[in-house]
Amino acid sequence: MKIGELAAATTTKVETVRYYEKIGLLSPPARTSSNYRAYGNDHLARLSFIRRARDLGFTLEAVRELLTLSDDKAQSCEAVDGIARVHLTEIDRKVADLTALRTELDRVLGSCRHGTIASCKIIETLAPRKGL
Amino acid sequence: MKIGELAAATTTKVETVRYYEKIGLLSPPARTSSNYRAYGNDHLARLSFIRRARDLGFTLEAVRELLTLSDDKAQSCEAVDGIARVHLTEIDRKVADLTALRTELDRVLGSCRHGTIASCKIIETLAPRKGL
DNA sequence: GCTTGACCCTGTAGTTGCTACAGGGTGTAG
DNA sequence: CTACACCCTGTAGCAACTACAGGGTCAAGC
Numbered sequence: 347m348k349i350g351e352l353a354a355a356t357t358t359k360v361e362t363v364r365y366y367e368k369i370g371l372l373s374p375p376a377r378t379s380s381n382y383r384a385y386g387n388d389h390l391a392r393l394s395f396i397r398r399a400r401d402l403g404f405t406l407e408a409v410r411e412l413l414t415l416s417d418d419k420a421q422s423c424e425a426v427d428g429i430a431r432v433h434l435t436e437i438d439r440k441v442a443d444l445t446a447l448r449t450e451l452d453r454v455l456g457s458c459r460h461g462t463i464a465s466c467k468i469i470e471t472l473a474p475r476k477g478l
Numbered sequence: 479m480k481i482g483e484l485a486a487a488t489t490t491k492v493e494t495v496r497y498y499e500k501i502g503l504l505s506p507p508a509r510t511s512s513n514y515r516a517y518g519n520d521h522l523a524r525l526s527f528i529r530r531a532r533d534l535g536f537t538l539e540a541v542r543e544l545l546t547l548s549d550d551k552a553q554s555c556e557a558v559d560g561i562a563r564v565h566l567t568e569i570d571r572k573v574a575d576l577t578a579l580r581t582e583l584d585r586v587l588g589s590c591r592h593g594t595i596a597s598c599k600i601i602e603t604l605a606p607r608k609g610l
Numbered sequence: 611g612c613t614t615g616a617c618c619c620t621g622t623a624g625t626t627g628c629t630a631c632a633g634g635g636t637g638t639a640g
Numbered sequence: 641c642t643a644c645a646c647c648c649t650g651t652a653g654c655a656a657c658t659a660c661a662g663g664g665t666c667a668a669g670c
Binding site for chain 1: 530531533534535565566569570572573576577579580582584
Binding site for chain 3: 514
């Protein structure tokens with residue numbers, strides 16, 4: 347399959363596929379006589395994995411780690427679990443922060459409707475907390 | 479307080495603080511006789527806010543707008559309302575996205591049987607699926 | 611009083627994760 | 641046979657930092 351087809355099949359930009367190859371996330375495929383990249387199903391699977399992990403918010407470095415781990419079938423699952431778990435904790439913190447910010451914005455909007463410009467406490471909402 | 483102290487208090491790099499000043503997010507502080515930047519508590523609060531907001535995925539431009547909300551006390555109610563409303567929508571979208579992501583990651587983690595990679599459900603989940 | 615080391619200054623170049631050209635070659639449909 | 645969509649390499653740009661290089665400042669210790 348040509349690069350355009352691979353890209354379309356994974357909703358990736360052609361340039362991004364070449365970029366992944368350049369940084370070593372995707373192995374260089376065979377070339378046709380006219381020097382076009384020729385991909386197989388293994389490439390398709392790997393790129394799908396990369397895109398999906400990226401979608402889930404993993405950095406390229408984390409993806410690289412996950413790929414290395416998944417290549418070594420005999421290894422234990424714990425490292426994979428660890429990477430995902432750290433990521434999950436981060437997400438939980440972000441949701442909590444966003445919810446606090448949302449409440450404050452909502453309050454600002456509410457006071458607006460009553461014709462008064464309440465002093466906006468946005469800065470205080472995300473002010474440093476002791477637990478951090 | 480000196481730039482290093484401010485940076486440490488907000489887990490920011492010194493260079494980043496200077497960068498925020500350069501792009502106008504942080505007002506230029508007073509200088510000591512030896513030309514060192516001298517910050518007060520208002521800078522600390524503002525920088526804390528910027529860092530948290532950035533962490534939550536707001537662009538610097540969005541942060542800039544949020545800050546004008548809390549800065550400009552004389553602003554018209556409509557302007558405040560407009561800016562707040564846009565960001566409220568954005569926050570709701572982010573919370574929804576993160577929650578979906580969380581659910582998925584949680585499901586993936588729950589399936590981890592701590593066996594070997596060969597049977598790792600996390601890797602399997604990220605692998606390409608027919609329905610995609 | 612002088613050196614050592616941790617800090618500060620400005621300015622510029624590199625990073626991440628792409629994305630967008632520029633300037634060219636290839637392949638097929640009309 | 642020429643138009644057009646696709647492919648190639650290479651470089652430059654984007655946001656938002658981050659890391660030097662090359663220099664100045666200051667408190668502590670000998």
